[in-house]
Amino acid sequence: MTSFKLFKAGQFSPLSAAISVATTVQSFAHRHPRRVSAAVLTVLAGSAVTAFGVSDLGALPQGPAPVITQITETIEPSQLAEQVQAVDSQSLTLYRSELTRPADTVDSLLKRLGVDDADAAQFIRHDAVAANLLKGRTGKAIKALVEDGRLRELIVRGPAGDGDNETHFTRLTIERTANGFTARQQIVPLEVRQQLVSGTIQSSLFAAADDAGMPDAVTTQVAEIFGSDIDFRRELRKGDTFSALYEAHAADGEPITWGHASGKVLAARFINKGETHDAVWYQESGRKGAYFDLTGKSKTRAFLASPLAFSRVTSGFAMRFHPIQKTWKAHLGVDFGAPTGTPVRSVGNGVVSFAGVQNGYGNVVQIQHNGDRTTVYAHLSRIDVRRGQRIDQGDRIGAVGATGWATGPHLHFEFKVNGKQIDPMVIARASESLQLSPQSLGAFKKVATTVAQRLNQASDWHTAGAQTGPRFE
Numbered sequence: 001m002t003s004f005k006l007f008k009a010g011q012f013s014p015l016s017a018a019i020s021v022a023t024t025v026q027s028f029a030h031r032h033p034r035r036v037s038a039a040v041l042t043v044l045a046g047s048a049v050t051a052f053g054v055s056d057l058g059a060l061p062q063g064p065a066p067v068i069t070q071i072t073e074t075i076e077p078s079q080l081a082e083q084v085q086a087v088d089s090q091s092l093t094l095y096r097s098e099l100t101r102p103a104d105t106v107d108s109l110l111k112r113l114g115v116d117d118a119d120a121a122q123f124i125r126h127d128a129v130a131a132n133l134l135k136g137r138t139g140k141a142i143k144a145l146v147e148d149g150r151l152r153e154l155i156v157r158g159p160a161g162d163g164d165n166e167t168h169f170t171r172l173t174i175e176r177t178a179n180g181f182t183a184r185q186q187i188v189p190l191e192v193r194q195q196l197v198s199g200t201i202q203s204s205l206f207a208a209a210d211d212a213g214m215p216d217a218v219t220t221q222v223a224e225i226f227g228s229d230i231d232f233r234r235e236l237r238k239g240d241t242f243s244a245l246y247e248a249h250a251a252d253g254e255p256i257t258w259g260h261a262s263g264k265v266l267a268a269r270f271i272n273k274g275e276t277h278d279a280v281w282y283q284e285s286g287r288k289g290a291y292f293d294l295t296g297k298s299k300t301r302a303f304l305a306s307p308l309a310f311s312r313v314t315s316g317f318a319m320r321f322h323p324i325q326k327t328w329k330a331h332l333g334v335d336f337g338a339p340t341g342t343p344v345r346s347v348g349n350g351v352v353s354f355a356g357v358q359n360g361y362g363n364v365v366q367i368q369h370n371g372d373r374t375t376v377y378a379h380l381s382r383i384d385v386r387r388g389q390r391i392d393q394g395d396r397i398g399a400v401g402a403t404g405w406a407t408g409p410h411l412h413f414e415f416k417v418n419g420k421q422i423d424p425m426v427i428a429r430a431s432e433s434l435q436l437s438p439q440s441l442g443a444f445k446k447v448a449t450t451v452a453q454r455l456n457q458a459s460d461w462h463t464a465g466a467q468t469g470p471r472f473e
């Protein structure tokens with residue numbers, strides 16, 4: 001059996017490599033105490049790049065695809081020696097990790113953590129600080145140090161406050177001391193770490209992103225960033241590759257388990273059908289930040305290629321062109337299949353020239369843009385704008401439905417220039433885009449060069465990951 005056949009079967013993808021930059025060895029050791037000794041030796045040998053091959057080389061893959069993780073860290077060798085010792089001496093103690101669940105009680109949680117300790121349970125129930133453990137949102141990350149069923153230490157990391165505070169987290173520490181248990185709670189800043197991830201498409205973008213360990217929030221951003229370069233609904237090919245550098249929030253070195261686990265994409269590359277597209281986030285002084293290609297040309301165009309944001313849900317629905325539908329002669333345009341209620345956005349700035357019901361269109365919105373360009377959004381389940389209203393690109397104007405002459409929920413979309421139908425993708429690609437000012441270009445190019453090197457690095461590691469994966473001849 002060849003590895004190629006295995007990829008096709010979708011059982012295993014050694015091409016997928018998740019690369020985590022700036023992860024500390026300490027936190028890695030904490031999570032993977034058994035793997036760290038071998039890994040640390042590689043670092044001691046003088047390389048700043050450590051490859052953790054998690055797969056069993058040469059063995060047939062079973063279960064979920066192994067992930068090959070590479071970690072870059074500059075470390076003093078003397079500290080490392082201590083780390084190795086510390087990890088080895090801790091390896092007999094039992095660390096348990098859990099997330100709090102909605103139905104949790106003190107007893108159910110301690111049981112899951114392997115704690116059989118009446119004193120600990122009693123303390124958590126009655127101490128005002130410790131009782132915070134099960135208050136507020138669930139999904140908090142718990143780490144317990146357990147010795148023969150007795151609790152030695154419990155650390156709980158969760159959101160700070162009730163809102164979506166994405167700058168700090170709450171660290172609750174419960175500790176056994178000579179005089180019984182103590183509890184303290186601290187508000188600690190979240191770390192923002194840069195993650196570098198790379199993957200190859202075998203079947204779909206989201207499947208490849210899952211294999212690479214790329215969060216959905218990052219995948220959808222990447223698809224939006226390259227939305228006018230690549231038609232993600234029709235033009236993806238097996239073998240297309242992507243890399244992304246993005247911000248991820250971490251609490252004490254661990255990726256957070258609540259709120260928005262990952263933030264902004266800083267840079268991305270997508271190689272589609274052999275053509276390379278790059279994007280770098282850059283903010284000129286006095287302007288809003290935006291994505292630019294490596295030459296300083298903005299990725300933001302006057303028109304979006306799609307009135308539906310790309311997501312795991314909408315990516316699974318086909319898009320079809322139907323120049324003429326037999327039951328409705330005047331029916332020209334593009335249909336986007338999507339569930340009822342999916343938000344519909346204006347593809348450009350303009351003014352609402354019609355909002356209401358119209359024969360076969362059902363609930364329909366028409367927007368007048370600059371240069372005698374008009375867009376039409378039909379079969380809506382709801383309309384969120386009124387005639388005469390000014391609209392910005394990306395503003396929500398309604399939701400997908402099946403009103404009018406529609407056989408099922410979909411968005412019927414038309415793009416007209418001087419009354420003539422045009423493929424929206426063609427319009428998006430041809431539409432105006434912003435260029436960085438000559439004053440900013442020098443500074444931008446420096447940033448872009450550095451970022452491009454990191455994206456190259458991701459591709460290289462990704463390729464290296466493929467070579468270290470199992471081969472079947």
Ligand SMILES: [Zn+2]
Pocket residue numbers: 322331332333334335411412413
């Ligand atoms: Zn249609």
